[in-house]
Every structure is written in C-alpha cells, then in structure tokens.
Amino acid sequence: GQQVMQIPQYQHVQEGEDFTTYCNSSTTLSNIQWYKQRPGGHPVFLIQLVKSGEVKKQKRLTFQFGEAKKNSSLHITATQTTDVGTYFCAGRLGSGTYKYIFGTGTRLKVLA
Amino acid sequence: GAVVSQHPSWVICKSGTSVKIECRSLDFQATTMFWYRQFPKQSLMLMATSNEGSKATYEQGVEKDKFLINHASLTLSTLTVTSAHPEDSSFYICSARTGAGANVLTFGAGSRLTVL
Numbered sequence: 001g002q003q004v005m006q007i008p009q010y011q012h013v014q015e016g017e018d019f020t021t022y023c024n025s026s027t028t029l030s031n032i033q034w035y036k037q038r039p040g041g042h043p044v045f046l047i048q049l050v051k052s053g054e055v056k057k058q059k060r061l062t063f064q065f066g067e068a069k070k071n072s073s074l075h076i077t078a079t080q081t082t083d084v085g086t087y088f089c090a091g092r093l094g095s096g097t098y099k100y101i102f103g104t105g106t107r108l109k110v111l112a
Numbered sequence: 113g114a115v116v117s118q119h120p121s122w123v124i125c126k127s128g129t130s131v132k133i134e135c136r137s138l139d140f141q142a143t144t145m146f147w148y149r150q151f152p153k154q155s156l157m158l159m160a161t162s163n164e165g166s167k168a169t170y171e172q173g174v175e176k177d178k179f180l181i182n183h184a185s186l187t188l189s190t191l192t193v194t195s196a197h198p199e200d201s202s203f204y205i206c207s208a209r210t211g212a213g214a215n216v217l218t219f220g221a222g223s224r225l226t227v228l
C-alpha cells in the first residue's frame with residue numbers, strides 16, 4: 001500500500017539551531033500538507049503545497065514540495081522551545097479523493 | 113476559523129461494553145469526516161471516511177462491525193467502538209473538511225479510550 005515515511009524519527013536540537021524533517025512518499029501525491037502536534041494535543045494544520053517544486057515560508061518555517069511531487073521538507077530556522085512537538089506530513093493521493101495518508105512523523109525536542 | 117468538537121475527550125470502560133464518540137463541526141457543514149486512530153508516539157492511521165447520508169468507507173484491515181460510523185447530519189459523525197477490548201484502547205481523532213474545494217483538515221481534540 002501507499003506509504004509516507006519521514007526522517008528523522010526523532011531530533012533533539014539546542015535552541016537556536018536549525019531543524020529539518022524530510023517526507024518521502026512511495027507514490028506521486030496530488031498535494032501535501034504539514035501538521036504540528038504538540039505533546040498531548042491534536043494535529044494542527046500548518047500549510048499546504050500543491051505545485052511541483054513549490055516553496056512556501058511562514059516566518060522561521062520553510063516548506064518545500066519536490067519536483068516529482070513525491071517528497072517534501074520542512075525546515076525551521078533558529079528553533080525555539082515553542083517549536084517542540086511532532087511534525088507530520090500528510091499526502092493526498094489523488095485529485096479524486098480527499099483522503100490523506102499521514103507520514104510517520106518527526107518528534108522535535110528543543111533544549112533551552 | 114472552522115472548529116471541530118469531539119466528545120468525550122477521554123473515556124474508561126469495561127471490556128465488552130460499547131463506547132460512542134461524537135465529532136461535530138461547530139460553525140460549518142462537514143460533508144466528509146475522517147476517523148483516525150493514533151497509538152502512543154505513532155502516526156495517525158486512517159480508519160474510515162464518513163460521508164453524510166451514506167455508508168462509511170473503511171480502510172483495509174479495519175473491522176466495520178467493530179467500529180460503527182454514522183454520519184446522519186452535516187454537522188455530526190459518530191464512531192461507536194462495539195464490544196470493546198483492551199487492544200482497542202487508543203487515541204481516536206476525527207477530522208472534517210467543508211464542501212467542495214476545501215482541502216484543509218480540521219481536527220477534533222481527540223478522544224482517549226481506555227478499555228479495562
């Protein structure tokens with residue numbers, strides 16, 4: 001079946017360091033979304049990428065969608081303790097469905 | 113923005129009993145809702161797609177008789193875990209999208225089920 005893998009599984013960084021999580025799909029995606037889940041919380045939508053090669057920025061966060069629409073990345077510049085949580089990518093498999101397959105997630109810990 | 117309310121937020125039940133979890137869209141109509149299951153420190157696994165007025169579509173490996181889904185109105189979907197067993201203990205999360213063209217999933221706060 002379709003799989004969406006994320007690496008790394010865990011990442012500990014010192015506050016102020018950068019962080020990147022990578023998302024790889026076994027199949028081409030219609031679009032990709034990124035979510036953040038704080039410990040004990042529920043996923044919260046961050047952004048959606050639709051076009052091949054698309055890059056979007058939200059303050060310290062930079063999101064990229066690969067040219068082949070099978071991979072994506074989230075980069076955080078100068079992490080802060082508020083960035084702690086698990087980051088999930090979620091890929092939409094086709095334009096005819098609104099099903100999203102969630103990636104395995106990357107848990108980020110930021111050490112003050 | 114769109115808000116999805118999920119109730120109860122946590123529930124403890126005895127093995128063999130049934131538990132109903134509600135998912136409501138508070139300020140929008142949700143033609144489609146999704147039910148996910150999340151084990152500790154793991155990803156969200158899609159269980160089923162709930163469509164208003166029609167039968168739910170279950171993902172492979174999910175027992176439809178075990179996890180009954182009803183989407184009787186445009187603002188409410190329910191998941192009933194029937195004859196619950198300890199292995200059904202998990203975090204269940206619903207999400208909703210609005211009408212045509214809306215791609216963003218809005219998640220409920222989740223329901224933590226513990227079966228003794």
